[in-house]
Amino acid sequence: MSPRTLALVPAAVAINLVIGRLVAEIGLPVYLDTVGTMLATALGGLGAGIAAGLLSQLLSGLLSGYQWLAFAPIQVIIAVATWLAARRAGFRGVLPAVGWGLLTGTVAGAVSAVISYLLFRGVTATGVTALVSLLNGMGVPLDRAVLAASLATDLADKAASFALVGFLLVSLPRRMRARFPLAARAIGSEPLS
Amino acid sequence: MTGGPSPTRVHPFTSAVLATGTAILSLALPPWEGPLLHFLVVALVVLASRVRDTLWHGFLLVAPLWFFLVLIHAVLADPGSNPVMFGGRTLARDGLYLSLTQGSRLGVIILVTLTWYRTLDTSRLLDAVAARGGRVAWTGTWLAIATLHTIHRFQDRTRAILAAQRARGLRLTGSPVRRIRALRPLLVPLLLGALIEVDERALGLETRGLPSRRPRTPLAPPAVTLLDHLLRWGIALAVIAAILYRIFR
Numbered sequence: 001m002s003p004r005t006l007a008l009v010p011a012a013v014a015i016n017l018v019i020g021r022l023v024a025e026i027g028l029p030v031y032l033d034t035v036g037t038m039l040a041t042a043l044g045g046l047g048a049g050i051a052a053g054l055l056s057q058l059l060s061g062l063l064s065g066y067q068w069l070a071f072a073p074i075q076v077i078i079a080v081a082t083w084l085a086a087r088r089a090g091f092r093g094v095l096p097a098v099g100w101g102l103l104t105g106t107v108a109g110a111v112s113a114v115i116s117y118l119l120f121r122g123v124t125a126t127g128v129t130a131l132v133s134l135l136n137g138m139g140v141p142l143d144r145a146v147l148a149a150s151l152a153t154d155l156a157d158k159a160a161s162f163a164l165v166g167f168l169l170v171s172l173p174r175r176m177r178a179r180f181p182l183a184a185r186a187i188g189s190e191p192l193s
Numbered sequence: 194m195t196g197g198p199s200p201t202r203v204h205p206f207t208s209a210v211l212a213t214g215t216a217i218l219s220l221a222l223p224p225w226e227g228p229l230l231h232f233l234v235v236a237l238v239v240l241a242s243r244v245r246d247t248l249w250h251g252f253l254l255v256a257p258l259w260f261f262l263v264l265i266h267a268v269l270a271d272p273g274s275n276p277v278m279f280g281g282r283t284l285a286r287d288g289l290y291l292s293l294t295q296g297s298r299l300g301v302i303i304l305v306t307l308t309w310y311r312t313l314d315t316s317r318l319l320d321a322v323a324a325r326g327g328r329v330a331w332t333g334t335w336l337a338i339a340t341l342h343t344i345h346r347f348q349d350r351t352r353a354i355l356a357a358q359r360a361r362g363l364r365l366t367g368s369p370v371r372r373i374r375a376l377r378p379l380l381v382p383l384l385l386g387a388l389i390e391v392d393e394r395a396l397g398l399e400t401r402g403l404p405s406r407r408p409r410t411p412l413a414p415p416a417v418t419l420l421d422h423l424l425r426w427g428i429a430l431a432v433i434a435a436i437l438y439r440i441f442r
Contacts, residue, residue: 003404006332007394010340011387014347015380022351022379026365026372039384055340062310062341064254065303066216121295122265129261136269160373164380171381176388 005048012040012052017060029127030157033060034078038165041082042091043180049079070119074108078158081107082165085186091166092188101162102155109154113147122146128153205318207421212309214428219301221435223442225290228297235301244311251307255300262292315341317415324414331409347383354382 001009016036023032037056041049053075061069081104085091090100116124122132122142128149135145169177169187177183219231239248266288267277277284315338322334358378359365365375398404 001332003395003398004391006336006398006403007391009336010343011347011391013340014343015383015387017344018347018351018383019376019380021348022355022376026375028369028372030369030373032376035380043388051336055337058337059340059344062306064306065299066306067299067302121262121291123258123261123295126257126261129257129265133261133264133269136265142265164373164376167377168380168384171377172385172388176385 001047001051005044005051008040008044008048009051009055012036012044012048013056013059015039016052016056028160030160031127031153032157032161032164034075034158035161035164035168037075037078038082038161039168041079042086042165042169042186043183045182046079046083049082050076053079067120068124070115071112073115074112077108077111078104082162085162086182087185089185089188091162091169091186094163094166097162097166098159101159104162105155105158106151108158109151110147112154113150116150117143117146203424204415204417204421205314205321207417207424208309208312210425211428212305214432215305216302218428218432218435219298221432221439223439224294225297227435228294228301232297232300232304235304239304239308242308244308247304247307247311251300251304254303254307255296258299259292259296262296263289266292317413320411320414323409323411326408328406328408332403335403347387350386351379351383354379 013036016033019035020031020033023030033056034053037049037053040052054072057069057072057075061067081100085097085100085104089096091097116122116128122136122145123129131149131152132142132145135148136142140148166187169183172183177187177189215235219228219235222228222231236248236251239245239251263284267284268282270285270288272283272285273287275286277286277289319331319334319338322331363375363378365372
């Protein structure tokens with residue numbers, strides 16, 4: 001990793017962890033705790049995104065228990081999806097960004113449901129588990145309740161996260177964006193020569 | 194540079210081995226009495242330690258998991274032919290045992306993680322990794338420790354930006370869409386500040402030879418004492434014994 005990528009990764013991880021608390025303070029029904037991973041990918045490439053994602057999972061595990069390390073593959077999925085979206089100018093507008101977010105949410109939600117059901121018996125973060133309990137109490141079998149709750153949460157969360165990352169990339173000054181060619185490509189503008 | 198207020202004097206690798214071994218031991222012990230007893234022992238050890246307030250922090254993290262485990266697997270599940278009566282309610286016996294097992298295992302993992310973090314001396318860990326050699330391991334450890342410090346700085350900066358934008362009239366109430374939009378004036382300054390800092394930090398890292406391929410020199414490598422060997426072998430033997438008991442009982 002280049003020194004610039006090494007310097008970018010801690011900032012991206014800090015954004016992941018800080019934004020989670022900010023969102024909780026504002027009282028939004030989403031987590032947005034992968035925005036840093038997405039930004040690291042869109043700015044520094046796939047390697048930076050995967051490093052930021054895995055490190056986020058490692059450090060949030062350090063603060064709340066290492067059992068959540070089982071969800072590390074989700075961070076890799078998000079980094080890969082963001083990298084693909086950035087290469088195809090997926091952040092050029094709200095609609096494409098939300099579309100990529102929904103696609104990512106479907107894959108991440110499905111994988112997350114499998115991990116949640118097999119390793120945690122459906123009991124993970126409070127918000128998702130409350131939804132699982134509600135569906136299960138209404139007679140939905142546990143495996144389907146876990147899948148439905150994971151998909152619902154991830155679809156909304158990743159759509160909002162991708163839209164927010166698109167806003168942030170567009171908001172960057174041109175001179176700063178020029179240092180990150182992938183970011184310029186992600187929003188559909190040519191990088192400065 | 195420490196992970197918590199009470200760093201331990203054993204070798205940093207020993208505390209990592211103890212934390213990992215204790216978590217594996219909880220998974221290896223036969224359900225449901227084994228993990229529950231193990232959880233109680235770990236909780237008592239934490240209570241007797243210098244970081245006893247970790248127990249309360251751990252309880253706040255474990256309590257919702259216990260609540261939902263019992264709700265989903267014992268209260269909402271079909272009680273079957275062999276239920277348990279508790280407080281006038283019929284609970285599924287198997288679900289209750291499953292909840293106790295899973296809740297205890299998660300409780301142990303949470304407690305050992307938090308205790309390890311609170312007692313971690315990051316400088317000694319970095320020196321221990323440097324003494325062992327391996328550029329990738331050292332860079333990974335440095336990255337994790339540098340990030341821990343960045344998080345605290347970002348939290349302060351976020352609070353300052355939030356206060357400044359509120360003073361300029363930013364409202365964080367209303368519909369979810371409006372509140373998501375309110376994130377933009379909070380996150381743009383945070384991101385810009387982070388990216389400006391990236392260049393400065395990259396220059397600093399290059400100046401200090403981080404990209405160098407030469408082995409790093411530990412300033413004060415921690416020694417591995419007899420106590421370290423005893424603790425490492427003790428937890429390893431406990432895990433092996435628990436696995437053998439599960440196989441041959």
